[in-house]
Amino acid sequence: MSDQYAVVGNPISHSKSPLIHRMFAQQTGQDLDYQTLEAPLDGFEQAILTFFAQQADQPAGLNITVPFKQQAWEMAAQLSGRAQRAGAVNTLYRDESGQICGDTTDGVGLVRDLLENQGATLKDARVLILGAGGAVRGVLEPILEQSPALLVIANRTASKAEQLAQDFAEFGELRGCGFAEVEGQFDLIINGTSASLQGELPPLPAGVLKPGGWCYDMMYGAEPTPFMVWGEQQEAGRVIDGLGMLVEQAAESFRIWRGVRPQSAAVIDAVRAQLGS
Ligand code: NDP
Numbered sequence: 001m002s003d004q005y006a007v008v009g010n011p012i013s014h015s016k017s018p019l020i021h022r023m024f025a026q027q028t029g030q031d032l033d034y035q036t037l038e039a040p041l042d043g044f045e046q047a048i049l050t051f052f053a054q055q056a057d058q059p060a061g062l063n064i065t066v067p068f069k070q071q072a073w074e075m076a077a078q079l080s081g082r083a084q085r086a087g088a089v090n091t092l093y094r095d096e097s098g099q100i101c102g103d104t105t106d107g108v109g110l111v112r113d114l115l116e117n118q119g120a121t122l123k124d125a126r127v128l129i130l131g132a133g134g135a136v137r138g139v140l141e142p143i144l145e146q147s148p149a150l151l152v153i154a155n156r157t158a159s160k161a162e163q164l165a166q167d168f169a170e171f172g173e174l175r176g177c178g179f180a181e182v183e184g185q186f187d188l189i190i191n192g193t194s195a196s197l198q199g200e201l202p203p204l205p206a207g208v209l210k211p212g213g214w215c216y217d218m219m220y221g222a223e224p225t226p227f228m229v230w231g232e233q234q235e236a237g238r239v240i241d242g243l244g245m246l247v248e249q250a251a252e253s254f255r256i257w258r259g260v261r262p263q264s265a266a267v268i269d270a271v272r273a274q275l276g277s
Pocket of ligand 1: 106109130131132133134135136155156157160192193194195196197198200201202203218219220242243245246247249
């Protein structure tokens with residue numbers, strides 16, 4: 001039987017992960033199967049234990065998505081340093097002794113998409129990130145590792161942004177505030193709120209995007225998000241959705257499981273064609 005992998009969430013039928021990982025497997029000649037697994041809202045841990053017990057004799061792994069990333073973090077016996085600090089796990093695998101290990105690849109996915117696919121430079125850039133939820137917490141460390149001049153976290157609930165800025169202060173120059181308190185202009189604005197899911201735009205002060213600055217929404221879909229439309233109206237140098245981040249986080253999970261990093265460009269194109277965006 002092929003090695004078994006899956007993405008666990010609830011709901012999960014919409015997930016693009018099986019499409020992405022099957023393309024990676026084909027491209028790299030790996031014999032694996034990748035499915036969706038809908039865990040009951042009150043039965044996540046049991047679903048994970050059952051999955052790994054069924055794959056006792058062969059390599060296996062899981063991606064974890066909404067709403068279980070924090071529960072995966074709590075149940076993993078071992079965590080990578082970046083997962084420990086992110087407070088969330090999107091990748092589970094077993095070590096040689098059979099212990100369940102957790103990692104987070106969302107942040108690496110975002111930074112790889114920005115640097116390698118989009119040709120961005122984060123070094124010495126002024127970066128504004130919107131939101132202070134799980135997604136933003138997971139990307140702060142990899143962004144700060146690129147040595148931006150400044151990273152400002154702005155959130156509807158300002159105290160959460162301030163807390164995040166404190167938690168990651170050792171990694172670089174960062175501040176947390178409410179949207180109305182954002183000052184100055186930025187080379188790159190990243191939307192990591194879930195406002196786009198509700199068809200809303202975070203209330204940004206006028207003039208926060210530098211002329212020619214870039215806008216990146218972690219969301220993706222068939223239509224541009226309100227934030228992406230706003231970016232076009234501000235005459236942003238580039239407006240980018242989160243599809244590349246999705247594929248790059250998957251590529252990093254695949255590397256952790258299989259020891260080989262797939263090429264992502266053709267896969268991004270294929271998923272985009274399927275989305276119709
Ligand atoms: P969370 O629920 O953890 O956090 C949501 C954040 O959005 C909070 O900061 C919240 O503010 C803010 N928010 C919600 N509604 C609004 C609004 N109407 N206006 C302004 N701010 C708002 O979500 P996640 O962090 O897990 O996910 C955030 C986004 O990132 C989602 O759109 C998700 O799809 C995307 N994502 C994309 C990935 C990819 O691979 N491309 C990977 C992971 C996430 P407050 O604190 O005030 O409530």
